[in-house]
Amino acid sequence: xxxxxxxxxxxxxxxxxxxxxxxxxxxxxxxxxxxxxxxxxxxxxxxxxxxxxxxxxxxxxxxxxxxxxxxxxxxxxxxxxxxxxxxxxxxxxxxxxxxxxxxxxxxxxxxxxxxxxxxxxxxxxxxxxxxxxxxxxxxxxxxxxxxxxxxxxxxxxxxxxxxxxxxxxxxxxxxxxxxxxxxxxxxxxxxxxxxxxxxxxxxxxxxxxxxxxxxxxxxxxxxxxxxxxxxxxxxxxxxxxxxxxxxxxxxxxxxxxxxxxxxxxxxxxxxxxxxxxxxxxxxxxxxxxxxxxxxxxxxxxxxxxxxxxxxxxxxxxxxxxxxxxxxxxxxxxxxxxxxxxxxxxxxxxxxxxxxxxxxxxxxxxxxxxxxxxxxxxxxxxxxxx
Amino acid sequence: xxxxxxxxxxxxxxxxxxxxxxxxxxxxxxxxxxxxxxxxxxxxxxxxxxxxxxxxxxxxxxxxxxxxxxxxxxxxxxxxxxxxxxxxxxxxxxxxxxxxxxxxxxxxxxxxxxxxxxxxxxxxxxxxxxxxxxxxxxxxxxxxxxxxxxxxxxxxxxxxxxxxxxxxxxxxxxxxxxxxxxxxxxxxxxxxxxxxxxxxxxxxxxxxxxxxxxxxxxxxxxxxxxxxxxxxxxxxxxxxxxxxxxxxxxxxxxxxxxxxxxxxxxxxxxxxxxxxxxxxxxxxxxxxxxxxx
Numbered sequence: 001x002x003x004x005x006x007x008x009x010x011x012x013x014x015x016x017x018x019x020x021x022x023x024x025x026x027x028x029x030x031x032x033x034x035x036x037x038x039x040x041x042x043x044x045x046x047x048x049x050x051x052x053x054x055x056x057x058x059x060x061x062x063x064x065x066x067x068x069x070x071x072x073x074x075x076x077x078x079x080x081x082x083x084x085x086x087x088x089x090x091x092x093x094x095x096x097x098x099x100x101x102x103x104x105x106x107x108x109x110x111x112x113x114x115x116x117x118x119x120x121x122x123x124x125x126x127x128x129x130x131x132x133x134x135x136x137x138x139x140x141x142x143x144x145x146x147x148x149x150x151x152x153x154x155x156x157x158x159x160x161x162x163x164x165x166x167x168x169x170x171x172x173x174x175x176x177x178x179x180x181x182x183x184x185x186x187x188x189x190x191x192x193x194x195x196x197x198x199x200x201x202x203x204x205x206x207x208x209x210x211x212x213x214x215x216x217x218x219x220x221x222x223x224x225x226x227x228x229x230x231x232x233x234x235x236x237x238x239x240x241x242x243x244x245x246x247x248x249x250x251x252x253x254x255x256x257x258x259x260x261x262x263x264x265x266x267x268x269x270x271x272x273x274x275x276x277x278x279x280x281x282x283x284x285x286x287x288x289x290x291x292x293x294x295x296x297x298x299x300x301x302x303x304x305x306x307x308x309x310x311x312x313x314x315x316x317x318x319x320x321x322x323x324x325x326x327x328x329x330x331x332x333x334x335x336x337x338x339x340x341x342x343x344x345x346x347x348x349x350x351x352x353x354x355x356x357x358x359x360x361x362x363x364x365x366x367x368x369x370x371x372x373x374x375x376x377x378x379x380x381x382x383x384x385x
Numbered sequence: 386x387x388x389x390x391x392x393x394x395x396x397x398x399x400x401x402x403x404x405x406x407x408x409x410x411x412x413x414x415x416x417x418x419x420x421x422x423x424x425x426x427x428x429x430x431x432x433x434x435x436x437x438x439x440x441x442x443x444x445x446x447x448x449x450x451x452x453x454x455x456x457x458x459x460x461x462x463x464x465x466x467x468x469x470x471x472x473x474x475x476x477x478x479x480x481x482x483x484x485x486x487x488x489x490x491x492x493x494x495x496x497x498x499x500x501x502x503x504x505x506x507x508x509x510x511x512x513x514x515x516x517x518x519x520x521x522x523x524x525x526x527x528x529x530x531x532x533x534x535x536x537x538x539x540x541x542x543x544x545x546x547x548x549x550x551x552x553x554x555x556x557x558x559x560x561x562x563x564x565x566x567x568x569x570x571x572x573x574x575x576x577x578x579x580x581x582x583x584x585x586x587x588x589x590x591x592x593x594x595x596x597x598x599x600x601x602x603x604x605x606x607x608x609x610x611x612x613x614x615x616x617x618x619x620x621x622x623x624x625x626x627x628x629x630x631x632x633x634x635x636x637x638x639x640x641x642x643x644x645x646x647x648x649x650x651x652x653x654x655x656x657x658x659x660x661x662x663x664x665x666x667x668x669x670x671x672x673x674x675x676x677x678x
Contacts (some may be wrong), residue, residue, distance in 0.1 A: 002630070107487055109598070109635070112495070113495070127641060131641070144492045212486055212487045212488065214484045214487060218486070246629050248626065257541055258542065259539065260539020260541060260542040260633070261541040261545070261621075263594060263621040263631050264539075264621040264622075266622075266624050267623045267624045268662070270623075313524075314523060314524030314527065315522065344544065344545070366662065
């Protein structure tokens with residue numbers, strides 16, 4: 001998954017890039033919140049979570065005194081906001097807001113280029129603006145050969161109808177954000193709202209910054225922020241081992257060879273009334289240690305009550321995969337039923353190897369799905385709530 | 386007839402002495418592909434499986450007249466390898482490598498456009514015209530020559546689909562894995578245009594997934610151009626939750642874009658049936674082959 005930074009982390013990155021951000025500090029306890037408010041004066045206390053609509057959910061509060069700041073922080077820290085844990089709050093100078101604009105930079109897949117979007121409709125969900133008043137979003141693509149020309153940015157902010165007096169500052173912010181985007185390998189950089197204060201200053205009042213997963217190998221400083229960011233522990237462990245794993249809601253662990261095949265397996269389970277506990281792509285590895293590692297990871301999720309392997313052997317041979325699974329399970333104490341669908345190269349040989357073991361073979365994905373759902377269902381019936 | 390590659394295609398392998406490059410060079414040679422050279426900077430002058438190795442793609446093209454390249458170079462250097470190939474005059478670049486940084490691809494895509502080279506991938510299994518040429522890593526046994534054109538974002542799903550096609554007694558003209566990344570070369574719409582003009586291809590199968598809007602673009606093209614050949618589709622990830630990247634870098638539902646519902650709808654509105662399983666997709670495609678009474 002792309003590395004999603006919290007607002008306070010995004011603002012740090014922005015500030016390093018020369019983008020004005022509000023004076024403020026991230027804290028983890030109510031006393032510290034009070035201290036920061038004491039230093040700054042009137043502040044906003046903002047819960048740091050990866051979800052939009054914080055304000056409406058009570059995750060952004062104005063505090064006029066240090067005591068108020070303490071109370072706001074106390075009310076947020078350690079309590080879930082829209083289902084997310086709040087471990088940090090950002091205590092920031094309250095701004096005198098005259099205008100709220102939108103600035104976003106991302107990669108446009110269709111154009112194969114970076115796209116910059118600016119709108120006078122800041123402070124709202126940009127998807128809503130795109131749906132109801134798309135003409136209010138001014139866009140431009142950046143030619144990677146030439147980068148940004150100033151005249152393009154002048155045109156962009158004029159098209160978006162941004163306040164003339166603030167345009168030069170905004171252009172500077174856009175250029176700075178584009179540079180940060182490039183050198184940080186971002187996939188998304190958003191400032192919403194980009195505020196123009198009563199005094200005419202342009203400041204990034206909020207910040208969103210996602211870093212391309214594929215580029216993390218060359219973004220070591222940003223990679224360090226991952227432990228701080230909120231990630232499911234099993235996903236974090238899998239990522240550290242380079243295993244393609246995504247946690248889902250259900251109770252049937254899924255492992256397959258190839259992302260498309262794994263996605264399809266999730267679909268087949270869903271269509272038969274089952275719920276996948278995870279997505280896990282074995283990749284090209286049929287070897288015992290790869291299988292073992294992936295199976296261990298899938299079983300780390302306590303919700304898993306059964307596992308489905310979906311293998312279509314191409315160059316990878318099904319008998320090798322069967323050997324790998326058998327070896328792996330021989331040395332692990334697994335109570336959950338495991339169904340293994342083998343098809344393709346040496347499929348019959350592979351299925352033959354599974355006979356007489358406690359691994360259940362299947363020929364088609366449909367068959368395998370039905371089997372595992374039944375097995376997991378049977379076990380479920382025995383449980384007393 | 387096939388599209389893009391045939392028995393005359395001359396292939397250079399970038400990253401030929403690496404583990405993946407060496408293994409698949411051998412497999413391609415076994416298939417009958419004309420692998421005329423390989424490139425690993427620093428190993429020029431040596432041989433890999435009787436294939437001459439060069440230090441640069443430029444030299445390889447000069448000496449062997451290669452027109453197509455396949456890239457097994459590690460992710461940090463893959464986009465550079467793509468650019469190098471295009472600059473050397475390669476007409477079709479096939480990048481197998483997974484994990485290429487997106488902004489590297491933005492740059493490479495722009496460069497390729499200026500050089501007039503076509504790209505397949507990255508993060509793809511390559512392409513195969515059964516009986517003629519394989520420029521990729523797909524399992525050869527699964528493919529037979531025939532009238533189905535296949536375009537897919539998933540590698541393993543193409544193997545399975547083509548296996549079903551073979552079992553149904555039919556075959557494939559060309560099967561192209563366009564790859565699972567957000568920034569790729571040839572897309573569904575580009576392959577559709579090529580299949581449209583290929584007399585051997587009678588039916589096209591599209592294997593799509595969540596993320597992006599290439600399926601919608603293809604569907605719109607099929608509708609607006611009154612596409613002259615039957616198309617059948619499959620979408621994987623129909624049960625995937627939004628916001629989660631499902632393996633492929635490009636397989637993610639972001640807000641309102643990339644949803645499976647939108648893709649299914651777009652196809653159905655274009656008269657393209659969407660199968661619920663790969664078996665169903667192949668059945669639908671086979672039915673389109675049968676002459677109507």
